[in-house]
Amino acid sequence: MKIYWNGERKNVIGSRVKELRKKQDISQKILAARLSLSGIDFTELTILRIEKGTRFVPDYELSVIADYFHVTSDYLLGRTNKE
Secondary structure, eight states, X not given: OOOOOBTTXXXXXXXXXXXXXXXXXXXXXXXHHHHHTTTSOOOHHHHHHHHHTOSOOOHHHHHHHHHHHTOOHHHHTTSOSOO
16 A cells, blocks of 8 residues: 655544544543444554554545544545534
C-alpha cells in the first residue's frame, strides 16, 4: 500500500476523531476497545497516533470510525462540516 503524505501528517482525520471522542467524554483506551469490536485491532496507541496525525488510516478503518461516531467519511476527511 502506498502512503501519501500531507506535509508532516499522514492523515487529516485526527482532529475530527479527537473532537468526536471528547464530545462523548471517552478516553482513547475506551474508544480503541469499542472500535476493536468491529474485528479490527485498535489500541490506545493507534488512537493517539491517529489523533496526532502520525498514522495512516486505511479506508476500512475510516469506515469503522465513521460508523461508530455516526458521521460520514467525508466529515472525517474534512470535505464537509456536516456530520
